[in-house]
Amino acid sequence: MMKLKKLFSQNKGFIVFMLGMALVRGALADYYLVPSSSMYPTLLEGDRVICDRIAYDIKLPLTDVILKHVSDPQRGDVVTFSSPEDGTRLVKRLIAVPGDVVEMRDEHLLINGQAANYEAAQVATSDHLTPQREYNGLQQVYKEQLGSLNHHIIVMPERVSMRNFGPVRVPDGEYLMLGDNRDNSKDSRYIGFVKRELITGQVKRLMFSLNGDDYYLPRIERFGAKL
Template sequence: MNFNLRKLIADNKTFLFFVAGMILMRSALADWYVVPSSSMYPHLLEGDRVIANRIAYDIKLPFTDVILKQVGDPQRGDIVTFSSPADGVRLIKRVIGLPGDVVEMRDQKLIINGLIADYAEVVEPDPAHLTPKREYPNQQLMFTEKLGSFQHNILVMPERPALRTFDPVTVPAGYYMMLGDNRDNSNDSRFYGLVKRELITGRVNRLMFSLDYDNYYLPRVERFGAKLTQSDH
């Protein structure tokens, strides 16, 4: 080993151990993720930084998808990060279909195991939680989607071509169906299929901080450390 390299390592040993520890922690315990798009509006905004609990469901061999021990199961309504089955890109969506579920959609309405979700329009939605006008300037509607104890808000774009109907899909063991809350503006299981449990990388319960891309990247102070409450799930 080159003398200068040995000296550099020796002089920065503490820092290098810190960096290695942070990389290991991010791989094994907790990860952070920048929300890159509007697919999870109205709950997650572009510019949000979220914390993903990597051991919410499984303890994995660091830097791999190999599950060493299962410690919990994803629940309907959980917001999770996962690797896309199509190209491996890290995504964030909501768990809609669990193993054994039969899921279909008819004219935007979810039907799970034969039960049709209820929809109530949110009359005056917060404009800050709508898709930015630069991305979609036309009408947007917000609804509260409810199926049993599963309840959260979704956005729809009536004037935009979108996949609003699909035939019944039975979710096999070890797989999950993911949908975005911004239903007409989300690349999700309707397009790349169901997601293996091994590809799920964490559960998101809390934000770290948020920057407003449409307002000179100023911080959204009210979102710092905000918890995604059960009502969001």
């Protein structure tokens, strides 16, 4: 016990600093390394994103207990959340809010009976396409537009994927998430709806990005970039 007291006394400043950092990461802001290609072309493997943990709710630190609502998640938001399947932390796009009726037909979304519009698009560089080590077939890029949804997606017609579902109604207090890389994402089509308390924050900006397929060289243009 005396040794512990002495250790604390000698390192009090450092211990307080580390506790403060843990509190900030647990309650206010966090960062997250994008581990997969499920959100291409928006987020790339090697992106380190900033997660605003109080964008929607103030929670008891290190728990899912909501103390106060700040704002409601919106269609089109990029969010991090704990998977309802196994607790794994994921990052996806929020597609539908409570009460929405959603369906997908041949990869095309319909929300509340209104069909999304799709326009063929291009990515900035081939670095924004699914890496060839994962998939070497045809990749098609579209701009998906429906109300507040306005972003690019990738579809891979040669890959087996769930391209049809619904119509389903999003339950109260829950949300439907999809990856922008539609045929390479384990999202609400497979793991179900996501309860609000499982949402851990909103992603609006990158910290930095390193390209693991190119000797971890920095993607300078992505440093501090907004989504």
